[in-house]
Amino acid sequence: MSFDYDLFVIGGGSGGVRAARVASAEGAKVALAEEYRMGGTCVIRGCVPKKLMVFASGYKDLVHDAQAYGWEASVGDFDWDVFRPKMHAELDRLEGIYRNILKSNNVEAFDARAEIKDAHTVTLSTGQDITAKHILVATGGTPFTPDVEGAEHTITSNEIFLQEKLPGSILIVGGGFIASEFACIMHGLGVKVTQFYRGEMILRGFDKGSATHIADAMKSRGIDLQLGADVAKIVKTDAGLEVTAKDGSTQVFDAVMYGTGRVPATKGMGLAEVGVNLGRKGEVLVDAYSQTSVPSIYAVGDVTDRINLTPVAIREGMAFVETVFKANPTPVDHELVPSAVFTQPEFGTTGLTEEEAVDYAATHGPVEVYTTAFKAMQSGFAGRENKVFMKLLVDQHKRTVLGCHLVMDGAGELIQLAGIPVKMGATKEDFDRTCAVHPTMAEELVTMKTPSHVIGG
Ligand SMILES: Cc1cc2nc3c(=O)[nH]c(=O)nc-3n(C[C@H](O)[C@H](O)[C@H](O)COP(=O)(O)OP(=O)(O)OC[C@H]3O[C@@H](n4cnc5c(N)ncnc54)[C@H](O)[C@@H]3O)c2cc1C
Numbered sequence: 001m002s003f004d005y006d007l008f009v010i011g012g013g014s015g016g017v018r019a020a021r022v023a024s025a026e027g028a029k030v031a032l033a034e035e036y037r038m039g040g041t042c043v044i045r046g047c048v049p050k051k052l053m054v055f056a057s058g059y060k061d062l063v064h065d066a067q068a069y070g071w072e073a074s075v076g077d078f079d080w081d082v083f084r085p086k087m088h089a090e091l092d093r094l095e096g097i098y099r100n101i102l103k104s105n106n107v108e109a110f111d112a113r114a115e116i117k118d119a120h121t122v123t124l125s126t127g128q129d130i131t132a133k134h135i136l137v138a139t140g141g142t143p144f145t146p147d148v149e150g151a152e153h154t155i156t157s158n159e160i161f162l163q164e165k166l167p168g169s170i171l172i173v174g175g176g177f178i179a180s181e182f183a184c185i186m187h188g189l190g191v192k193v194t195q196f197y198r199g200e201m202i203l204r205g206f207d208k209g210s211a212t213h214i215a216d217a218m219k220s221r222g223i224d225l226q227l228g229a230d231v232a233k234i235v236k237t238d239a240g241l242e243v244t245a246k247d248g249s250t251q252v253f254d255a256v257m258y259g260t261g262r263v264p265a266t267k268g269m270g271l272a273e274v275g276v277n278l279g280r281k282g283e284v285l286v287d288a289y290s291q292t293s294v295p296s297i298y299a300v301g302d303v304t305d306r307i308n309l310t311p312v313a314i315r316e317g318m319a320f321v322e323t324v325f326k327a328n329p330t331p332v333d334h335e336l337v338p339s340a341v342f343t344q345p346e347f348g349t350t351g352l353t354e355e356e357a358v359d360y361a362a363t364h365g366p367v368e369v370y371t372t373a374f375k376a377m378q379s380g381f382a383g384r385e386n387k388v389f390m391k392l393l394v395d396q397h398k399r400t401v402l403g404c405h406l407v408m409d410g411a412g413e414l415i416q417l418a419g420i421p422v423k424m425g426a427t428k429e430d431f432d433r434t435c436a437v438h439p440t441m442a443e444e445l446v447t448m449k450t451p452s453h454v455i456g457g
Pocket residue numbers: 010011012013014015016033034035036037039040041042043045046047048050112113114115138139140141157178265269300301302303308309310311313
């Protein structure tokens with residue numbers, strides 16, 4: 001049977017573009033459809049603009065520190081009108097690069113929505129049907145907003161980058177990556193921030209001691225973080241958005257942003273209709289090789305809801321190409337994936353959390369917990385209360401470092417490096433025999449001598 005293409009990729013984001021490019025480089029005839037903007041969530045409305053805003057939001061503290069170090073410096077107000085067009089120009093530039101990558105790799109790009117018609121056919125929003133030997137679903141996810149009265153007045157991370165002006169005050173709902181990062185970003189830009197999280201501690205699923213340290217720091221910086229709080233209804237008034245919380249209290253905000261999770265983008269895709277098994281959230285269920293229940297259809301990235309991070313989507317895309325186009329079946333390694341949460345303070349993390357260590361200890365034996373918290377020299381000198389927090393979890397018998405959690409300036413950069421020995425299976429003694437670099441914050445990673453406690457001991 002002959003097909004129009006060897007591979008048709010649906011979605012021009014992190015996973016889709018990488019898979020398309022690498023498959024084409026292997027000699028496959030490849031096409032890709034993108035319904036919005038090339039580059040996907042990470043480039044257009046995720047990691048990249050978010051990180052630019054993280055940078056922008058950090059300068060107030062830096063100017064304050066510069067003053068404390070003797071510089072004649074003063075900080076005025078943040079001007080969104082200066083920053084916003086520069087940020088969007090950068091996103092346009094990156095989108096252009098993504099388009100060029102596809103073009104120069106002979107991938108035919110369609111600016112259209114694609115849906116699955118059958119195991120080997122997609123239908124484009126232009127009405128065109130295209131056949132392919134393999135179809136790769138890489139459609140990512142979309143923000144989820146709960147069904148609350150007045151939700152139509154709220155925004156999500158999709159809209160935050162497009163605001164015409166910055167609000168004077170904002171309520172951010174949620175306690176995950178997105179809500180916590182944007183609470184810090186908006187606060188740093190001079191917006192009055194309230195964050196509602198319905199549970200007892202933000203960043204659920206991360207190491208709780210580290211999350212608590214971040215939450216305390218956010219509060220002491222002036223973010224009104226309310227735990228056990230949720231929205232009952234939102235009414236638009238002349239004064240702004242009047243939010244009634246579930247405890248009955250009301251407050252008016254200029255804007256309300258939901259960061260309450262994302263759902264896999266499978267709605268209306270025709271996947272279930274052709275026999276692709278979906279999970280409870282609508283995620284595409286795949287095996288270790290990203291193959292769905294329909295053998296010609298594969299899926300990578302957030303749409304599979306495994307680990308929803310850009311580098312993971314890219315790896316899944318490359319493993320798919322190894323498996324299907326290089327006859328080298330390659331499962332994706334989802335173990336010990338380091339990641340960062342770009343809150344202020346920043347959080348870098350890899351491996352077991354202390355909560356997970358309880359289960360681990362029950363089956364593998366005791367886990368030593370090493371923690372340290374201290375005032376950072378640079379900001380401490382400037383009079384800022386900025387405590388560094390570090391935690392290592394160590395298998396007491398094997399001595400392997402099972403988890404590493406860092407809350408400090410530059411934690412994202414640092415965990416990339418600390419993630420390597422942890423992934424290699426380094427022992428606590430390997431850390432300890434590495435000489436300290438002085439004076440740094442990171443030196444504490446190799447000088448923590450005594451466990452603060454032992455789990456399962
Ligand atoms: C605000 C925010 C901040 C983030 N920050 C980070 C971070 O700092 N670090 C990190 O690692 N990850 C971060 N992420 C997560 C990261 O963006 C995703 O994990 C990554 O983009 C997933 O890549 P993907 O290829 O699976 O999907 P996406 O990048 O979402 O790409 C999917 C593409 O498919 C398109 N599409 C959907 N349906 C169709 C269709 N039917 N036809 C055609 N096209 C379609 C979409 O328009 C989209 O462009 C962030 C996410 C958000 C929302």
